[in-house]
Amino acid sequence: xxxxxxLESLAIGGLGLLVAPRALWAEDxxxxxxxxxxxxxxxxxxxxxxxxxxxxxxxxxxxxxxWGGTGVSVTLVEKEATYTSNIMSNKVLTGQLxxxxxxxxxxxxxxxxxxxxxxxxxxxxxxGARRLSLADGSSIAWDRLVVAPGLEFDxxxxxxxxxxxxxxxxxxxxxxxxxxxxRNQLLALAGGTRTGDVVMTIxxxxxxxxxxxxxxxxxxxxxxxxxxxxxxxxxxDANPDIIVEKANFAAAFAxxxxxxxxxxxxxxxxxxxxxxxxxxxxxxxxxxxIAAGVLNPIPPQRAPKLLADAxxxxxxAGERSAxxxxxxxxxxxxPGVHVVGDASxxxxxxxxxxxxxxxxxxxxAILRALQGKxxxxxxxxxxxxxxxxxxxxATWLSxxxxxxxxxxxxxxxxxxxxxxxxxxxxxxxxxxEDMLVWFETLMSDTFG
Amino acid sequence: xxxxxxxxxxxxxxxxxxxxxATVGHATASTTLSRSIVLLSGDGASMTIPxxxxxxxxxxxxxxxxxxxxxxxxxxxTALAPGKAAIVxxxxxxxxxxxxxxxxxxxxxxxxxxxxxxxxxxxxxxxNAFGPVVATSADTAVATVYLDGESVxxxxxxxxxxxxxxxxxxxxxxxxxTVSAPGGGSGGGGGGTVSGTTEGRLLASNCFQCHGTxxxxxxxxxxxxxxxxxxxxxxxxxxxxxxxxxxxAAHLQGYTAAQLQAIARYLSHP
Ligand SMILES: Cc1cc2nc3c(=O)[nH]c(=O)nc-3n(C[C@H](O)[C@H](O)[C@H](O)COP(=O)(O)OP(=O)(O)OC[C@H]3O[C@@H](n4cnc5c(N)ncnc54)[C@H](O)[C@@H]3O)c2cc1C
Numbered sequence: 001x002x003x004x005x006x007l008e009s010l011a012i013g014g015l016g017l018l019v020a021p022r023a024l025w026a027e028d029x030x031x032x033x034x035x036x037x038x039x040x041x042x043x044x045x046x047x048x049x050x051x052x053x054x055x056x057x058x059x060x061x062x063x064x065x066x067w068g069g070t071g072v073s074v075t076l077v078e079k080e081a082t083y084t085s086n087i088m089s090n091k092v093l094t095g096q097l098x099x100x101x102x103x104x105x106x107x108x109x110x111x112x113x114x115x116x117x118x119x120x121x122x123x124x125x126x127x128g129a130r131r132l133s134l135a136d137g138s139s140i141a142w143d144r145l146v147v148a149p150g151l152e153f154d155x156x157x158x159x160x161x162x163x164x165x166x167x168x169x170x171x172x173x174x175x176x177x178x179x180x181x182x183r184n185q186l187l188a189l190a191g192g193t194r195t196g197d198v199v200m201t202i203x204x205x206x207x208x209x210x211x212x213x214x215x216x217x218x219x220x221x222x223x224x225x226x227x228x229x230x231x232x233x234x235x236x237d238a239n240p241d242i243i244v245e246k247a248n249f250a251a252a253f254a255x256x257x258x259x260x261x262x263x264x265x266x267x268x269x270x271x272x273x274x275x276x277x278x279x280x281x282x283x284x285x286x287x288x289x290i291a292a293g294v295l296n297p298i299p300p301q302r303a304p305k306l307l308a309d310a311x312x313x314x315x316x317a318g319e320r321s322a323x324x325x326x327x328x329x330x331x332x333x334x335p336g337v338h339v340v341g342d343a344s345x346x347x348x349x350x351x352x353x354x355x356x357x358x359x360x361x362x363x364x365a366i367l368r369a370l371q372g373k374x375x376x377x378x379x380x381x382x383x384x385x386x387x388x389x390x391x392x393x394a395t396w397l398s399x400x401x402x403x404x405x406x407x408x409x410x411x412x413x414x415x416x417x418x419x420x421x422x423x424x425x426x427x428x429x430x431x432x433e434d435m436l437v438w439f440e441t442l443m444s445d446t447f448g
Numbered sequence: 449x450x451x452x453x454x455x456x457x458x459x460x461x462x463x464x465x466x467x468x469x470a471t472v473g474h475a476t477a478s479t480t481l482s483r484s485i486v487l488l489s490g491d492g493a494s495m496t497i498p499x500x501x502x503x504x505x506x507x508x509x510x511x512x513x514x515x516x517x518x519x520x521x522x523x524x525x526t527a528l529a530p531g532k533a534a535i536v537x538x539x540x541x542x543x544x545x546x547x548x549x550x551x552x553x554x555x556x557x558x559x560x561x562x563x564x565x566x567x568x569x570x571x572x573x574x575x576n577a578f579g580p581v582v583a584t585s586a587d588t589a590v591a592t593v594y595l596d597g598e599s600v601x602x603x604x605x606x607x608x609x610x611x612x613x614x615x616x617x618x619x620x621x622x623x624x625x626t627v628s629a630p631g632g633g634s635g636g637g638g639g640g641t642v643s644g645t646t647e648g649r650l651l652a653s654n655c656f657q658c659h660g661t662x663x664x665x666x667x668x669x670x671x672x673x674x675x676x677x678x679x680x681x682x683x684x685x686x687x688x689x690x691x692x693x694x695x696x697a698a699h700l701q702g703y704t705a706a707q708l709q710a711i712a713r714y715l716s717h718p
């Protein structure tokens with residue numbers, strides 16, 4: 001029996017039972033989406049290898065099959081058995097969700113959509129031989145490759161090893177064990193086994209999820225207040241000001257939602273000591289130092305080194321992610337290799353909702369290329385970030401990006417709020433409800 | 449281990465996970481297992497409940513749709529009729545598992561007769577598909593067929609009659625197809641002609657993050673309405689008459705009128 005036969009018999013025969021991954025227990029039955037058939041004869045044939053099953057890579061793999069049909073074989077190489085969503089992970093810090101609530105599986109992708117899964121960590125991309133090498137010594141050849149591995153994290157000045165993030169000063173900017181560690185450290189503060197303020201640092205933009213750090217500041221400060229935890233939340237932002245949704249976050253920081261945040265813009269971290277949780281920084285007034293109770297440095301981020309080694313971006317030229325054509329997400333450096341999601345360098349935010357749309361845009365372009373056609377000349381993408389402010393309220397930020405033939409870039413068009421994103425008029429409980437529906441639907445458009 | 453061996457092991461693992469929800473997740477006695485499953489009437493499923501050994505009790509929000517029973521640490525459910533049920537298993541006051549069961553009706557295809565001129569296309573809508581759907585034409589010289597979203601698209605090749613068979617993992621439905629000679633006729637009518645192209649699809653996929661794949665759910669189902677009805681609804685948002693200041697109205701600011709028309713046209717028959 002060939003493997004493909006096996007997978008198909010699974011889905012058809014199986015026990016007639018599909019387990020849909022769902023993170024949230026939606027009482028009202030809203031949210032989510034249905035399963036759709038993989039068409040049998042679109043006339044398109046080809047094969048695509050996808051590196052990384054996150055928000056962008058998983059969407060891309062699903063839509064290549066859904067739109068391309070059974071003639072397009074798709075292999076997804078992913079190092080983890082399951083995906084843990086970064087989106088909503090700030091709610092793990094406040095105990096409203098647990099990490100297992102944020103786990104998504106690849107079952108539907110494999111069993112229903114017929115994507116071949118390879119579990120393994122890619123350690124090399126040989127663009128000459130067109131082969132991926134895996135940590136276990138095996139390799140996978142590709143005709144067309146899509147790279148969607150997300151981001152890696154720099155060491156903060158003063159740190160000696162990335163393992164210090166895992167044990168002492170979690171960044172928790174990738175949901176997982178560090179998220180739990182940060183939660184435990186906050187609980188230690190509440191329990192009195194640690195004392196001091198919570199200090200969070202924000203790197204210079206661009207970083208993953210522009211509103212994310214401000215969201216974290218709000219929900220953690222709200223939690224500190226609700227639980228009467230001694231100590232305040234100090235935010236050291238390397239940016240000169242709040243970079244998105246300024247009105248909403250500034251109002252919340254100033255006490256508009258019941259808590260306050262000590263927000264210090266224009267603060268450049270010069271050194272951290274993970275053992276003593278001391279952070280040194282400079283701002284317009286000079287050099288300062290804080291010994292924190294809990295230290296949460298959000299480090300600068302870049303596409304994995306693997307991509308630089310493959311020539312997909314050039315660190316020597318100051319690049320931190322891979323330049324692509326936003327018509328097809330094909331690398332401008334290596335033909336036949338596409339980069340989607342956070343690892344690509346575009347004018348769009350590094351976020352999951354838009355990573356999903358980049359995956360669809362890239363899938364469409366690849367399917368056209370397999371038919372000898374040019375990509376859609378006028379792609380549109382959109383970003384939506386719902387942001388919890390307290391345990392019961394949220395805001396949102398929405399933007400649509402259109403392709404500009406003049407600049408070759410994606411841009412918010414002038415007819416969309418004068419070329420800028422649109423924010424909610426303020427935090428509300430209705431937005432919070434909508435946030436849960438949005439999250440479940442986004443995740444089921446991606447993993448379901 | 450060769451690559452193929454590894455693939456096989458992975459597939460076996462998936463098989464056991466998909467077949468036995470019991471092993472899904474890393475439940476320990478301290479966590480609550482939350483799962484959703486989709487069943488057809490008559491199907492059964494069971495899962496092991498993480499418990500500390502005390503007696504387990506359950507509540508079932510919809511006994512008409514699903515019957516549920518717990519024996520020892522095993523929860524068994526049987527799908528009775530289409531609908532949704534939430535089963536909550538408790539050990540004393542501690543919630544041990546939440547299972548959301550959706551019971552689906554069998555797949556239907558409408559209409560089951562199609563008339564289409566040569567070189568044009570007609571479509572029938574598939575509802576409630578379960579597992580992969582395969583559509584085949586008994587005579588591909590007369591008509592060819594492919595699936596696009598929720599539609600089975602039939603393209604006339606030569607005058608004559610044939611049968612298109614649509615099959616999901618449980619149900620088979622036949623569609624009688626008559627292909628008429630090219631040239632005449634007004635187009636429209638019947639099952640509705642479609643371009644059979646991908647026009648508007650990528651644009652409309654911007655709606656799927658909030659309205660589900662192919663517009664199938666999320667905040668509201670938006671597929672399957674007529675193009676006119678959709679445009680009216682979108683214009684209502686744009687004019688501030690529907691949820692002004694909401695994210696839907698904000699989202700629509702980013703499109704040109706022509707783009708919204710293409711999206712509405714696509715969503716009327718995805
Ligand atoms: C706290 C927080 C809140 C956020 N909130 C939002 C929000 O509200 N809205 C929003 O849109 N976005 C949000 N984001 C951002 C969002 O999570 C990311 O932008 C998104 O996950 C990026 O998708 P991606 O596919 O590029 O990468 P990822 O989702 O990180 O996926 C990359 C995948 O590749 C795999 N991988 C990596 N390297 C290898 C390798 N060498 N071999 C094999 N596999 C590999 C990884 O295991 C992973 O599964 C948030 C992020 C954070 C941290």
